[in-house]
Amino acid sequence: MKLYGYWRSSAAYRVRIALNYKGLSAEQYSVNLVNNGGEQHQQQYSALNAQELVPTLVTTDEDGQVFVLTQSLAIIEFLEETYPHNPLLPTRASDKAIVRAMALTIACEMHPLNNLKVLQYLVTDLELGDSAKTMWYHHWINQGFSALEQLLERHSGKFCFGDSISLADLFLVPQVYNAERFKVDMTLFPNIKRVNAQCLTEPAFIDAMPSNQLDAT
């Protein structure tokens, strides 16, 4: 398998944790989202991923054909189904739904509003200043984490859902990393803070950390 990612990308970080947790290896290719106007926009990469986003996973399908996969959640669900050991979803459908709702709270309500392309658009195209950009960032992070904190209050144990690592943890940790970069006050979210700290004692998470990637600067 080949994983195209970038050390600071939250979405690539999620997939790195999944691969580590399942003990799967992938050759890592760095797509620098910042240098040279963003390497994700270069023709060589956009031919692979028309959305010009990381991550992209290149693997083989059931017939042994080269198979290009995009969207971190779709990639992780594929890994979960194809390599069911060290499961990332609970067994019961109702429990899976809670775990997926936690992950989607981050994937659909938080990350899309504060990723690089959106922050760049606010500044470059809408000509917002730094303080408006920061207000925007904090608003959506605080709103999303407030809702997630309540889900964790109800369902968390050591991890987001009970005492086992799940999909939800793979989405939580990169989002907290991102929020800390932007100086969000995480003491407002004690369950999130606690679970994040617990995850970061696990080798699968530690090895996937941005600062531990070869392309980190």
Added chain:
Amino acid sequence: MKLYGYWRSSAAYRVRIALNYKGLSAEQYSVNLVNNGGEQHQQQYSALNAQELVPTLVTTDEDGQVFVLTQSLAIIEFLEETYPHNPLLPTRASDKAIVRAMALTIACEMHPLNNLKVLQYLVTDLELGDSAKTMWYHHWINQGFSALEQLLERHSGKFCFGDSISLADLFLVPQVYNAERFKVDMTLFPNIKRVNAQCLTEPAFIDAMPSNQLDAT
């Protein structure tokens, strides 16, 4: 089952199609996202859904306990697993991954940037004018649909993925409805336009249309 939704909500629309397609019935409760400052913010509803978003599905879990489900994709994956007839996902893991990637392109790259709460924030909090709001809307819709158009060019038949209705179609049709409201030029996306028109000949989609809901105004 009880479905809390709103006629114009894209996310509720997705779940309505899923229920219809699987022949499942749910009592429909309207949460008016516009009137009275937004009924989703009222304590009665926020106790059910801390994110103050629609849809919410209330059903029972494997033990017969009342079970509250949020996030449209988590709800639909739950319905898919619990009621496997009229499947919304293909059989092969690699095909599922393509279908999910299509749905997530809409759920993670398009809808979060143009839903009501975000457009309201741009105008009210960031004090952007109507033309900047429209530019923002069109930018993300055109970018997302351009990527999706390429996926459909490769994988679509009558529907988004081959000749069977899938999860991807449930996400596509509400997004096109939304884009048309905001006067996006859909002739740029011939495969999306064609598949959308095909879906809208199917009773499951027709019955779920915003204009066919009891709370439509």
